[in-house]
Amino acid sequence: MKIVFIIIRKEFKQIFRNKAMLPIIFVLPLLQLIILSNAATYEVDNIQVAYIDYDKSLSSRKLIEHIKGSSYFENPVYFESPALAEEAILKDKVDLVLEIPNHFEKDIQNASHPRVAVRINAIDGATAGVQNVYIQKIISNFNKTIQLESYNPAQQSLNYSSIESVTSFWYNQNLNYKTLMVPGILVLIITMLTLFLSSMNIVREKEIGTLEQINVTPIKKWQFIVGKLFPFWMIGLVLLSIGLLIAKLVFNTPMLGSTLLIYAYTSLYLLVILGMGLFISNFTDTQQQAMFIAWFFVVIFILMSGLFTPIESMPVWAQNLTQLNPVAYFVEIMRMIMLKGSTFKDTGVIFMKTFIYALVMNFLAVWSYQKKN
């Protein structure tokens, strides 16, 4: 144990002596948390609408007024012809074009199926879908208004009954995307930092030649690995603490579950990541190689974590792959505990999987850290 302590003491001295690394470890990640949580959003708003009005009637103006009244749309811009509007789409100045044909008002008055054309830039299909929902909603609202205005008790046929659904949003009642993103981005930051630091650590000693010196000393494999892991494990937990504090103070993210449970899980999770880092460093000779391999995994982990795209909508093979993605577990468990107030009972399976993962990863790390040759 004493030898482990001596190694840890040396590691901490080296970490805190490196004045260039300290801000990289503690300040940059928190800046990332604040910036990304504010910027990475699923919300679709600031939609640019162009309209072409051939009718130039009271009704067409009313429809445009409805769009102006919506918070999702910018003020609609008038275009003379569809060709000009299309040009604006090509230049990315406009997301959606509404075309109101001749006789629009007349058709409404005659109740002979008035039509408008909506064209949406659907390069990003998901966004286009949401924009479509918004515009449909506005048009149907407009419909209701004109029906009320032209309501004539004699025409009973207009008075059809309709089913209205009332939706309630659970766990994130205000549909606040920051509430969703903050725990996830915190997970990414902790993962990236601890993986990079640990994967480059042993390689660094290889590069400068001290590892050979260590190998000639009576230090045992497990002592060396534990001594190397522990400082980064601590740094991971410190980052978690600062991150949770920022989540509370800056973003007012709810914490419905137990903070202790989050710490318990993170402690376990960090063992997976650090084991992975040491494993990488055992198979590389330079910090550059280690960095690239760590990046390779981090990018996959992040994009398949369920943070930016739901795991449920991935193809089945990809869903199976996410079983091996520790970040996916961490993102899930953070959301469960912080936003839903899940308990150990609810999260037990993930705990168990992470535990096994940590066991396997660290076994591989110790096994591959070969003192001989």
Add this chain to the structure above:
Amino acid sequence: METTIKATNLTKSFGDFTAVDKLNFEVKKGEIFGFLGANGAGKTTAMKMLIGISKPTAGDAVVADYKVSTQADLVKKNIGYMSQKFALYDDLNIKENIQFFGGIYGLNAKLIQQKYQQVVDNLGLENYVKQLVKSLPLGLKQKLAFSVALLHQPKVVFLDEPTGGVDPITRRQFWELIYEAADRGTTIFVTTHYMDEAEYCDRISMMVDGKIKALDTSKALKKEFGAETLNEVFLKLAR
């Protein structure tokens, strides 16, 4: 005289290639043993086996009373090693390096403090104690690395080209440190490419293609090969 290193048919092969081929030699306690050979002759491979970080394919060696094949951990406890790369921690100061390396060999705090003071006094490092080791001149770094390799009073110290890139004066001073250690009974096993340094050794072995082709005192070797200098002996052998 006591024997500190005894190699018996020590062999290492990588596939079909035999890097070290049946080495047999003995090194006595307190002896300065020069281990010479051209690049690629197998010196480093042989040394790696002797310091317990590479297992022999065949044969064995007893170093400081323990077998390198089965008791590598005990061998490591009883030897010191200094590589050709400077292998102290650049970003720690002298005291922190001594605390670390002393600590992992199990020296207690009091002894470490004592050793630290001794090293600083011996090498005249008073002006450098507050600095990180990276700012020390190369010569001082090498002397410090040698002193650190001796901290735990090993029975034998392995030096792998310890004076590469060091000026002649500092090399001379370095060798004085080696003599002092040998006088205290520490066995010195040293590789070098400098023939003047080889002259300082009690006995010299010359390795060619994985085998020891010559082993004797400098004087005897020159006589045996009818050469004026060790350099000539080396050139005759290595060709």
